[in-house]
Amino acid sequence: xxxxxxxxxxxxxxxxxxxxxxxxxxxxxxxxxxxxxxxxxxxxxxxxxxxxxxxxxxxxxxxxxxxxxxxxxxxxxxxxxxxxxxxxxxxxxxxxxxxxxxxxxxxxxxxxxxxxxxxxxxxxxxxxxxxxxxxxxxxxxxxxxxxxxxxxxxxxxxxxxxxxxxxxxxxxxxxxxxxxxxxxxxxxxxxxxxxxxxxxxxxxxxxxxxxxxxxxxxxxxxxxxxxxxxxxxxxxxxxxxxxxxxxxxxxxxxxxxxxxxxxxxxxxxxxxxxxxxxxxxxxxxxxxxxxxxxxxxxxxxxxxxxxxxxxxxxxxxxxxxxxxxxxxxxxxx
Amino acid sequence: xxxxxxxxxxxxxxxxxxxxxxxxxxxxxxxxxxxxxxxxxxxxxxxxxxxxxxxxxxxxxxxxxxxxxxxxxxxxxxxxxxxxxxxxxxxxxxxxxxxxxxxxxxxxxxxxxxxxxxxxxxxxxxxxxxxxxxxxxxxxxxxxxxxxxxxxxxxxxxxxxxxxxxxxxxxxxxxxxxxxxxxxxxxxxxxxxxxxxxxxxxxxxxxxxxxxxxxxxxxxxxxxxxxxxxxxxxxxxxxxxxxxxxxxxxxxxxxxxxxxxxxxxxxxxxxxxxxxxxxxxxxxxxxxxxxxxxxxxxxxxxxxxxxxxxxxxxxxxxxxxxxxxxxxxxxxx
Numbered sequence: 001x002x003x004x005x006x007x008x009x010x011x012x013x014x015x016x017x018x019x020x021x022x023x024x025x026x027x028x029x030x031x032x033x034x035x036x037x038x039x040x041x042x043x044x045x046x047x048x049x050x051x052x053x054x055x056x057x058x059x060x061x062x063x064x065x066x067x068x069x070x071x072x073x074x075x076x077x078x079x080x081x082x083x084x085x086x087x088x089x090x091x092x093x094x095x096x097x098x099x100x101x102x103x104x105x106x107x108x109x110x111x112x113x114x115x116x117x118x119x120x121x122x123x124x125x126x127x128x129x130x131x132x133x134x135x136x137x138x139x140x141x142x143x144x145x146x147x148x149x150x151x152x153x154x155x156x157x158x159x160x161x162x163x164x165x166x167x168x169x170x171x172x173x174x175x176x177x178x179x180x181x182x183x184x185x186x187x188x189x190x191x192x193x194x195x196x197x198x199x200x201x202x203x204x205x206x207x208x209x210x211x212x213x214x215x216x217x218x219x220x221x222x223x224x225x226x227x228x229x230x231x232x233x234x235x236x237x238x239x240x241x242x243x244x245x246x247x248x249x250x251x252x253x254x255x256x257x258x259x260x261x262x263x264x265x266x267x268x269x270x271x272x273x274x275x276x277x278x279x280x281x282x283x284x285x286x287x288x289x290x291x292x293x294x295x296x297x298x299x300x301x302x303x304x305x306x307x308x309x310x311x312x313x314x315x316x317x318x319x320x321x322x323x324x325x326x327x328x329x330x331x332x333x
Numbered sequence: 334x335x336x337x338x339x340x341x342x343x344x345x346x347x348x349x350x351x352x353x354x355x356x357x358x359x360x361x362x363x364x365x366x367x368x369x370x371x372x373x374x375x376x377x378x379x380x381x382x383x384x385x386x387x388x389x390x391x392x393x394x395x396x397x398x399x400x401x402x403x404x405x406x407x408x409x410x411x412x413x414x415x416x417x418x419x420x421x422x423x424x425x426x427x428x429x430x431x432x433x434x435x436x437x438x439x440x441x442x443x444x445x446x447x448x449x450x451x452x453x454x455x456x457x458x459x460x461x462x463x464x465x466x467x468x469x470x471x472x473x474x475x476x477x478x479x480x481x482x483x484x485x486x487x488x489x490x491x492x493x494x495x496x497x498x499x500x501x502x503x504x505x506x507x508x509x510x511x512x513x514x515x516x517x518x519x520x521x522x523x524x525x526x527x528x529x530x531x532x533x534x535x536x537x538x539x540x541x542x543x544x545x546x547x548x549x550x551x552x553x554x555x556x557x558x559x560x561x562x563x564x565x566x567x568x569x570x571x572x573x574x575x576x577x578x579x580x581x582x583x584x585x586x587x588x589x590x591x592x593x594x595x596x597x598x599x600x601x602x603x604x605x606x607x608x609x610x611x612x613x614x615x616x617x618x619x620x621x622x623x624x625x626x627x628x629x630x631x632x633x634x635x636x637x638x639x640x641x642x643x644x645x646x647x648x649x650x651x652x653x654x655x656x657x658x659x660x661x662x663x664x665x666x
Contacts, residue, residue, distance in 0.1 A: 148537065151564050155584070198531035205481060205586040225548075227535065227550040239601070239606065240606070268572070329531060
C-alpha cells in the first residue's frame with residue numbers, strides 16, 4: 001500500500017481525499033507555507049473520519065511518516081521549493097498547479113524531476129470532468145478535423161479568498177492560478193505547441209484583494225498557425241447558478257465543438273445542427289496518478305497530465321503573466 | 334425626396350433596398366470596381382419591381398442622376414476612393430465597412446469628410462439586430478456595472494465566395510471584413526478607447542480561396558484596463574442551423590451579459606440565475622442614416638455609427654490586421 005502525505009491545505013487536496021482507497025493510505029498532513037491556514041483540510045479529514053496525524057512541520061512529517069507519495073498544495077509561491085525537496089527525497093509528487101511561480105523555480109523543478117525516476121503530475125483536474133473528457137475524445141477521434149482556433153474561458157465567483165491571494169509572491173497571479181487550467185486544455189486537446197503569447201490583466205474591482213487580478217485575457221499563437229484565446233475573470237455574480245463557468249470552443253477544419261454548461265455540443269458534417277455528445281463518467285485524477293506509480297493500465301494513463309504537460313502549462317502560464325506584466329509579446333523558444 | 338444611387342453590389346446593398354420608402358428614391362446603380370459582378374444587386378432590384386436604371390460607369394451615373402446620397406459597396410479595396418470622390422461631390426455617403434483598406438486611404442477618407450458637412454456612416458448593421466440593441470441598452474442602463482472584459486465572436490459559413498475575396502488588395506483581409514463588426518461592438522458597447530492590439534490569422538483550410546484568412550483572433554487592450562478579444566472564423570459547418578454564429582460576452586463589475594443564438598442572457602444581482610432580456614424590434618440602419626441626413630429625431634440617432642465610429646472601427650481593424658501581418662503588438666496613438 002502506498003503511503004501519502006498532504007502538504008498544505010490551500011488547493012485541491014480533495015482530489016487526494018476522494019482518490020484514497022485500498023491502494024493508498026493517508027498517513028499525515030501539515031501546512032506547507034508560513035502562516036498557512038489548513039483548517040479546512042483538517043475539517044475535511046475529520047469529516048471523513050480518517051485517523052491521520054497532523055504535523056506542525058512538513059519536513060518532520062516526511063522524516064517520521066516516510067511516505068511514498070506527497071500531494072503539495074500550499075501557498076502557490078511555495079509549491080516549487082517543496083516539489084523540489086520531495087523529488088530530492090525520492091518521493092512521487094502530485095503538485096497543485098502552477099507547479100512553480102517563477103521561471104527560475106520552474107527550471108529547478110524540472111531539473112529535480114530529471115534527476116529522479118519518480119512520478120510527477122499536477123492538479124489539472126478539470127481534464128477529468130465528463131464534458132472535458134468527451135471533448136478531448138471527440139477531437140482525438142477526428143470529429144472536427146484539424147484544430148484551427150480555440151476560445152477557452154474561465155469565470156469564477158470571487159467570494160472570500162484567503163489573504164495570500166492578495167500577495168503576488170505568495171499567489172503567483174490569476175493567469176497562473178486560474179488561467180493555467182485553460183492553458184493546459186489548449187495543449188492537451190489540440191496537441192499543438194505554444195509559439196507566442198500576448199496577455200493583459202487588471203486588478204480593478206477586485207473587492208480589496210490587494211494585487212489580485214480579476215480580469216485577464218491571453219492570446220496564444222500555436223504551431224500550425226492555430227490561434228487560441230483564454231479569457232479569465234473572477235467577476236461571475238454571486239447570484240449565478242454555479243461557482244464556475246468553464247468553457248471551450250474548438251473550431252476545426254471540419255466541425256465545431258463546444259463545452260458549455262456541462263455539455264459538449266458538436267456541429268460537423270455528420271448531422272444537421274448541433275448535437276450534445278454522450279458524457280462518460282467522471283474520473284479521479286489522483287487514482288490515475290496512483291495507476292501511473294503502480295504501473296497499472298500498462299503504465300499509460302491517457303488523461304493524466306505528464307510531468308512534461310505540467311511543466312509546459314506552467315511555463316505557458318508564466319509567459320502569459322510576463323506578457324501582461326511587461327506589456328509585450330513573449331515568444332516561446 | 335432624397336435621391337440615392339448604389340455603387341457596387343458586393344456588400345450590404347440590401348440595407349438600402351430594405352430602407353427605401355417615402356423619403357428616399359433609388360435612382361441608379363452601377364458597379365464600383367473593375368470586373369465587379371453586380372448581378373445579384375440587379376436581381377434584387379428586379380425582384381422588388383423597382384424601375385431603376387443600371388449604369389456602366391458610376392461616375393457617369395452620378396453626373397446624370399445627381400443623387401443626394403450614395404451607398405458604396407463594391408470590392409472592399411475600392412471603398413475608399415469612391416467614398417472620397419462622393420464626399421468631394423457633396424454627397425451623403427453610406428459606406429460598406431471597412432470604409433478603407435489601407436491607413437493612407439483611411440486618412441484620405443477622414444480628410445474628405447472633414448472638408449464637407451455631409452453625413453457619413455458605415456454598414457455596421459449588426460448593431461441593429463434586436464439582441465445587439467438590447468445588449469447595448471442593458472449595458473448603458475448599468476445592468477452589469479463598469480465593463481471590464483469582453484469576448485466577441487464572428488463565425489460564418491465559408492460557402493462560395495466571389496473571386497475577389499482571394500485577393501488581399503481587393504478584399505482587405507478577414508479581420509477587416511468580418512472582424513470589423515465585432516471591433517465596432519467593443520467600442521460601441523463599452524465606450525472605451527482602443528490602446529493596443531495583438532492579432533493572429535491563418536489562411537489554412539480556406540478551400541482554395543487564395544489569401545483568404547479563415548481563422549483569426551485579436552486581443553485588444555482598451556482604456557481603463559478593459560480587455561477584449563475577438564475571434565473570427567469562416568469554418569462554421571455547412572450543416573449548422575444558421576449562416577452566422579455572432580456572439581459577445583460582456584463581463585462587468587456587477588454582472589455578466591451575453592448575446593448568443595439571438596438571445597441576450599443577463600446575470601446580475603437583480604435575480605438568481607441567468608435571465609433572457611426582452612428584445613426590441615429590429616431597426617433599419619439605412620432609415621436612421623436618412624433620419625440623420627434629414628435632421629429627424631432632433632438630429633441625434635443613437636444607434637447609427639457616426640463618421641467617427643466608422644473611422645475608429647476601421648482603424649482598429651487595420652491595426653489588428655497589421656499586427657497579424659507583422660506578428661507584433663500594435664499600439665494606438
